Amino acid sequence: MMEDARDLPDGGTLNADICIVGAGAAGIAMVLDFMGTDLQVLLLESGGLTFEKDTQALYSGSVVDPHLHSPPDRYRQRCFGGSTTIWGGRCVPFDPIDFEARSYVAHSGWPFGREELMPHYERANRLCEAGEFAYTVGEAFSAPRREMIEGLRGSAFSSDTLERFSCPTDFGARYAHRLRAAANVRVLLHANVTGVGLNPAGRAVERLTVRTLTGKTFTVGATHVVLAAGGLEVARLLLANRDVHRNGIGNGHDVVGRYYMCHLAGTLGALTVPRPDAVWHGYDIADDGAYCRRRLALAPQVQRDLHIGNLVARLHHPRIVDPAHRTGILSLLYLARALIPYEYARRLDDGGGAGLLRWLQHARNVILDLPATIAFAWHLLRDRRLAERKFPSIIVKPKNNCYSLDVHAEQQPNPLSRVTLGTERDALGLPRLHIDWHYTRRDVETVQRALTLFAREIDHWRVGRFEYNPQTVEMEMTRYGAYGGHHLGTARMGTDPRSSVTDAQGRVHGVDNLFVAGAALFPTSGQANPTLTIVALALRTAAHLKHLHARRPLAQSLAIPSRVVPMRVRQTA
Amino acid sequence: MKQRVVVLGATGFIGRRLVAALASTPWATPVAAGHRSMLPPALFETVRLDAAHEPSLARAIDSADAVVNCIAGNAATIVGTARTLFAVVSRAPRPPRVIHLSSMAVYGSAVGTVDETAPLNADGGAYAAAKVEAERLAASCGDVVTLRPGCVYGPGSVQWSERIARWLKAHRVGDLGAAGDGTCNLVYVNDVVAAILAALRLPGAAGQAFNLGSPAPPTWNEYFLQFARALGAVPVRRISRRWLVLETKLWAPPLKVVELAARLARLRSVSVPPPIPPSLLRSWSQEIRLDVRKAQQVLGMAWTPADIGLRHTAGHLRLSGMT
Numbered sequence: 001m002m003e004d005a006r007d008l009p010d011g012g013t014l015n016a017d018i019c020i021v022g023a024g025a026a027g028i029a030m031v032l033d034f035m036g037t038d039l040q041v042l043l044l045e046s047g048g049l050t051f052e053k054d055t056q057a058l059y060s061g062s063v064v065d066p067h068l069h070s071p072p073d074r075y076r077q078r079c080f081g082g083s084t085t086i087w088g089g090r091c092v093p094f095d096p097i098d099f100e101a102r103s104y105v106a107h108s109g110w111p112f113g114r115e116e117l118m119p120h121y122e123r124a125n126r127l128c129e130a131g132e133f134a135y136t137v138g139e140a141f142s143a144p145r146r147e148m149i150e151g152l153r154g155s156a157f158s159s160d161t162l163e164r165f166s167c168p169t170d171f172g173a174r175y176a177h178r179l180r181a182a183a184n185v186r187v188l189l190h191a192n193v194t195g196v197g198l199n200p201a202g203r204a205v206e207r208l209t210v211r212t213l214t215g216k217t218f219t220v221g222a223t224h225v226v227l228a229a230g231g232l233e234v235a236r237l238l239l240a241n242r243d244v245h246r247n248g249i250g251n252g253h254d255v256v257g258r259y260y261m262c263h264l265a266g267t268l269g270a271l272t273v274p275r276p277d278a279v280w281h282g283y284d285i286a287d288d289g290a291y292c293r294r295r296l297a298l299a300p301q302v303q304r305d306l307h308i309g310n311l312v313a314r315l316h317h318p319r320i321v322d323p324a325h326r327t328g329i330l331s332l333l334y335l336a337r338a339l340i341p342y343e344y345a346r347r348l349d350d351g352g353g354a355g356l357l358r359w360l361q362h363a364r365n366v367i368l369d370l371p372a373t374i375a376f377a378w379h380l381l382r383d384r385r386l387a388e389r390k391f392p393s394i395i396v397k398p399k400n401n402c403y404s405l406d407v408h409a410e411q412q413p414n415p416l417s418r419v420t421l422g423t424e425r426d427a428l429g430l431p432r433l434h435i436d437w438h439y440t441r442r443d444v445e446t447v448q449r450a451l452t453l454f455a456r457e458i459d460h461w462r463v464g465r466f467e468y469n470p471q472t473v474e475m476e477m478t479r480y481g482a483y484g485g486h487h488l489g490t491a492r493m494g495t496d497p498r499s500s501v502t503d504a505q506g507r508v509h510g511v512d513n514l515f516v517a518g519a520a521l522f523p524t525s526g527q528a529n530p531t532l533t534i535v536a537l538a539l540r541t542a543a544h545l546k547h548l549h550a551r552r553p554l555a556q557s558l559a560i561p562s563r564v565v566p567m568r569v570r571q572t573a
Numbered sequence: 574m575k576q577r578v579v580v581l582g583a584t585g586f587i588g589r590r591l592v593a594a595l596a597s598t599p600w601a602t603p604v605a606a607g608h609r610s611m612l613p614p615a616l617f618e619t620v621r622l623d624a625a626h627e628p629s630l631a632r633a634i635d636s637a638d639a640v641v642n643c644i645a646g647n648a649a650t651i652v653g654t655a656r657t658l659f660a661v662v663s664r665a666p667r668p669p670r671v672i673h674l675s676s677m678a679v680y681g682s683a684v685g686t687v688d689e690t691a692p693l694n695a696d697g698g699a700y701a702a703a704k705v706e707a708e709r710l711a712a713s714c715g716d717v718v719t720l721r722p723g724c725v726y727g728p729g730s731v732q733w734s735e736r737i738a739r740w741l742k743a744h745r746v747g748d749l750g751a752a753g754d755g756t757c758n759l760v761y762v763n764d765v766v767a768a769i770l771a772a773l774r775l776p777g778a779a780g781q782a783f784n785l786g787s788p789a790p791p792t793w794n795e796y797f798l799q800f801a802r803a804l805g806a807v808p809v810r811r812i813s814r815r816w817l818v819l820e821t822k823l824w825a826p827p828l829k830v831v832e833l834a835a836r837l838a839r840l841r842s843v844s845v846p847p848p849i850p851p852s853l854l855r856s857w858s859q860e861i862r863l864d865v866r867k868a869q870q871v872l873g874m875a876w877t878p879a880d881i882g883l884r885h886t887a888g889h890l891r892l893s894g895m896t
Contacts, residue, residue: 036685129748129750174751175751177751177754178860286808287807287808288748288807288808288809289747289808289809289810387811388814389748
């Protein structure tokens with residue numbers, strides 16, 4: 001069932017077994033997992049079925065350094081489907097080493113290993129519509145596939161691991177019909193959680209206060225509450241509720257909002273290969289139709305030996321903004337950048353100072369390279385614009401056999417990188433977020449050392465030439481600031497409340513019935529884009545909640561007077 | 574003393590296999606009854622008959638211990654045959670046991686897990702309504718066991734194997750997204766035959782019904798992928814909702830007209846791409862799951878794994894030059 005909170009009577013109370021706050025990748029995945037059980041599930045979504053300006057404005061906030069971090073209302077969407085409505089679809093699991101406590105990475109280590117997530121990863125992959133959980137060339141394909149860099153051997157980098165691509169699947173559009181049809185699920189749109197009310201002892205959530213932008217207020221009582229509102233919003237909700245715990249919920253040790261990570265990403269270096277067919281940087285298609293792509297993955301032993309973080313790199317076309325590439329396709333993208341959504345157009349930003357000359361140079365590239373540009377435009381229309389499973393990215397073969405490396409690197413956890421509450425309030429009275437994102441020297445060193453090693457490997461195996469300037473690594477990796485949309489670690493899992501917000505199941509330390517789902521839980525960022533792991537973790541938490549409910553005596557209740565009242569609105573007197 | 578088992582629709586997809594299976598048992602003698610006799614008469618007793626013709630049918634089942642109704646066809650054929658059969662059986666001095674092959678279509682638009690006690694629901698179109706009516710007629714008869722198979726696939730299945738193989742090869746179906754989220758209650762043809770054999774020998778089964786399907790059915794999307802792999806029709810293509818609407822609303826009607834015209838003109842050499850009917854598209858998103866535990870417990874059914882069934886099916890299609 002799906003309803004609009006604005007249509008509910010003011011001042012009512014809803015009850016459920018499980019209330020999930022946020023209908024994004026994590027929230028919807030959990031609800032799908034609860035479907036068909038005897039649990040009554042309430043899913044609260046702040047937004048509507050599509051983007052709404054007023055609701056999105058609730059995400060606004062401030063950033064200490066706007067060059068380093070995008071505004072808080074960018075790269076995340078406050079609507080049904082959450083940020084899956086704008087994501088790129090890249091699915092990659094975390095590596096086993098990402099879960100390890102590494103002596104050379106401060107504050108590293110997840111409270112469990114990758115094997116714990118594996119069954120959930122497989123299901124998450126299906127929900128993300130990324131096909132089978134097959135992330136090596138050998139697992140994904142029965143027949144041999146082209147090498148990424150012909151002749152590159154050795155153990156420092158592997159090009160046998162894959163990234164797979166979702167359609168990209170908008171979880172809202174894709175699964176709305178199932179949620180609507182589920183007898184034990186109630187979805188409420190335009191329902192903004194503004195208050196997380198604890199009992200006097202501060203050990204359980206008694207009620208949620210929910211408000212609409214039209215001025216209605218109601219409360220929700222639930223046996224278990226799951227905050228699945230995204231890596232930034234979860235921290236905001238925990239910090240903003242100070243009625244019982246003066247520093248906010250789960251924040252007795254000032255950990256909420258700290259260790260805020262994104263990833264470091266940038267395009268740098270120049271790999272020159274002898275022949276056009278000496279590399280393969282395009283996509284292979286798996287039996288299930290998912291686009292798959294090889295990438296260079298830094299071997300775990302190398303990370304240990306060099307004391308650096310995790311990193312992957314893809315072969316990339318030259319920088320688009322520089323017309324020297326003389327490629328009509330890339331110039332067309334530059335000229336059309338005003339039509340490209342903000343989240344994807346940042347790398348086309350030339351600072352606005354280039355002027356008419358650059359524009360003319362790009363126009364010249366398009367004209368001189370017209371046949372290839374037209375073919376590309378057709379490919380873009382057929383395989384991306386009109387296709388439901390979209391061709392994931394722009395693949396261009398450089399004319400001079402010279403590629404750059406598109407690097408995606410781990411950002412190490414740092415307590416000084418944090419989000420806090422600002423002084424301003426949003427339309428519902430909640431303090432706005434203030435973001436103070438920091439990277440460290442060690443994050444840059446991960447890239448520098450990995451690239452130095454890569455240059456050595458390329459030279460050793462005589463497969464080409466790789467040149468890069470170590471002095472520009474920091475500038476290039478932060479040229480566009482923190483990697484957008486990866487909001488990690490603000491309510492990290494762990495076993496010690498002094499350095500974590502939740503336990504290994506995502507339960508907030510000290511609050512028995514409050515859980516967190518999503519990337520806020522990640523203790524480290526690894527090399528992988530987060531969505532697949534967000535969904536896998538959410539499914540793991542859902543399994544845990546089902547287990548808890550199966551064990552509960554019928555009459556027992558943590559937070560509400562009677563166990564479960566069917567989900568109907570009760571008018572308060 | 575062997576059971577004399579009359580198989581109505583013996584030249585059809587299931588009937589053919591059933592007759593062969595009965596002949597290989599030490600306890601049954603099949604009598605193959607049908608419009609056409611495609612079975613070697615030397616091997617089996619055959620009877621040419623129109624099952625809707627009462628006197629012919631009465632003669633055919635006169636000395637039978639059991640009758641299996643495998644007759645397929647359009648709604649009129651289903652109801653007409655059932656009406657005649659159950660009328661004849663009711664009047665027989667020594668009524669034989671009837672194994673009536675119904676369908677999961679009798680559950681109509683139901684969703685969720687359905688067992689044999691679920692109400693029959695004629696809201697699934699003319700075919701479903703006919704199957705419901707046939708079961709209603711069966712209920713008035715004495716010793717009838719009703720089998721409700723899901724989608725019966727396997728070598729020779731036009732509906733759930735050959736047709737889908739052609740669509741997969743042409744990439745007209747594949748990954749359908751939400752449109753393929755429904756449950757695919759597959760049952761291999763050999764399992765249906767095994768269920769019939771078990772039902773023939775089950776004591777005290779009068780009035781019983783059994784669902785036949787898979788205990789862990791895949792979604793339609795999963796079935797399409799698995800079948801495409803067996804056929805070598807991979808990678809499967811993501812078919813957009815927009816394209817499916819075009820297929821079923823715009824493309825299917827003229828294809829159907831051409832198909833019917835070719836059939837009427839007896840132009841066997843004309844190969845018309847099979848249309849995708851809108852009703853079929855609807856069923857691919859229906860989340861109905863047959864509860865098959867009763868068939869397992871009472872009939873002792875053990876189901877053929879889908880990978881084995883699909884491998885056999887794909888092999889048959891290749892050998893017969895259909896893919």
